[in-house]
Amino acid sequence: MGGVQLNGITVAYDDTGESGREPGGTLVLVHGHPFDRTMWEPQLASFGGRLRVIAADLRGYGQTTVVPGTTPLETFARDTAALLDHLGVRRATLCGLSMGGQIVLEFHRLFPERVAGLVLADTFAQAETPQGRADRNARADALLREGMAGYAHEVLDSMVAPATVRDLPDVAAHVLRMMLAAPPEGAAAALRGRAERPDYTAMLPRIAVPTLVVVGSEDAFTPVADARFLHERIPGARLAVVDGAGHMPNLERPAEFDAALAGLLEAVAAAEDMTKP
Numbered sequence: 001m002g003g004v005q006l007n008g009i010t011v012a013y014d015d016t017g018e019s020g021r022e023p024g025g026t027l028v029l030v031h032g033h034p035f036d037r038t039m040w041e042p043q044l045a046s047f048g049g050r051l052r053v054i055a056a057d058l059r060g061y062g063q064t065t066v067v068p069g070t071t072p073l074e075t076f077a078r079d080t081a082a083l084l085d086h087l088g089v090r091r092a093t094l095c096g097l098s099m100g101g102q103i104v105l106e107f108h109r110l111f112p113e114r115v116a117g118l119v120l121a122d123t124f125a126q127a128e129t130p131q132g133r134a135d136r137n138a139r140a141d142a143l144l145r146e147g148m149a150g151y152a153h154e155v156l157d158s159m160v161a162p163a164t165v166r167d168l169p170d171v172a173a174h175v176l177r178m179m180l181a182a183p184p185e186g187a188a189a190a191l192r193g194r195a196e197r198p199d200y201t202a203m204l205p206r207i208a209v210p211t212l213v214v215v216g217s218e219d220a221f222t223p224v225a226d227a228r229f230l231h232e233r234i235p236g237a238r239l240a241v242v243d244g245a246g247h248m249p250n251l252e253r254p255a256e257f258d259a260a261l262a263g264l265l266e267a268v269a270a271a272e273d274m275t276k277p
Contacts, residue, residue, distance in 0.1 A: 003063070006082040007075075012063035013037065013056035015087060016048035025116055025272065026089050027265065029055040030080065032098030032122075032248075033190050034148065034182035036062030038174070039097070042254035043261065051265070054092075056083055058103075060186020068185040070192040077106040081114070093268050095119035095261065097250065098222065099190065105200045108207065117268035118211040118234075119261060122219050122247050124226040125233075127199035136195040140188035148187065152179035161218040161246035171251050204233035210267035211237040214260050216245030216252065238264065 003012045014037060027047060029040040037055040047053050057064035059071055059079055080103065084092065093116050096104035101123025108115050128136065143151060156176050157165060165172040211234045215227035224241055231239040240260035242249035250257045 004083070004086050006086060007079055009059055009065035009067060009079070011056055011059075011065075011079060011083055013054060013083060014044060016044065016051075016053045025268065026052040026054065026092040028080065028084070028089075028092045028094045029053065030076075030094060030096035030100035030103050031055070031058060031061070032096075032100045033194075034061070034152075034187040035175075035178040036181070038062075039178060039248065039251060043095075043250060043258065046254070046258045047261070047265075052089075054083070054087065054089070056080070058100075058190075060189050061182055066183045066186040067189060069189050070196075071186075071189040072193040073103055073106040073197050074110065075193070076103045076190075077110055080107055081111055084114070090114060091116050093117035093119070093265060095121065096123065097121040098123050098247065099194060102194065102197060102200075105203070106198075109198075109200065109203055115209055116272060117209050117264055118207065119214065119264060120211065120227075120230055121214045121250065121257075122216060122222045122227075123230075124222050125200040125204060125230055128195050128197060133195040136191045140191040143184040143188045143191070147184055148180055148182055152176055155179075158220040159247050160252055161216065161244060163218075163244060164246060164252045168252065174251065175248060201233070204230065205235065207234045207237075210264055210271055212240060212260055212264035213237050214240040214242060214249060214257065216247060216249040217241050217243050218246045219249075221247045238267075 031039050037057045040055045060066050094104045101120045213227045213231045231237050242253045242256045245252040
């Protein structure tokens, strides 16, 4: 674990170190809302011995500095780029879940030359609707007023599949613990930023790197239809529907998620080899 001053904040992160024995370069894991980098523990364990894996707490979450107000997706993406600069990583495969997937899309918009591959997990590309903007801002107000507890308990059965709550209580407890620990000011700032996010739909056909779209079959927030929307518009994208998982398949069904991710990393390695002189 490390921490570094970047863009006026302190960013906490995990970094498995130098690129490993197997091909695939560097993998950057971007968490969703309202979580922290511990949501990637299974993937750090699975891939950390094979290649370099970096997972940071986003601005306003975990052990990274909380900045009240509004945090646009562009700010999250530029924080990620600054961390990679600090770590000497020029090009990487970026994997984001939910809000993290939107941050990854924003990173690609800003820095396409730095993206070797994309994993878009349980996320969507469209801009927010007027009603959605109102809902996100109202939820931000509620978090600042009431804290995280009521929200966390209310959405747990939507963040993970009801079967996960019943059959995998340790996973459900981990998800609940992350939500309860999220700083309300940071979570609210992210909600306000996402309310104003751009529409990435027009960019999707221009994505020219290996891409995996993955979604839990029981995801109530970003259903399979959202994943198919991405899959149909990104040239050559792969689609993995993780049976029985909700919004967090990397924790609910890590073996299936990791198998899909491993296939994507193999495709990235092959594509990178083809570009070498």
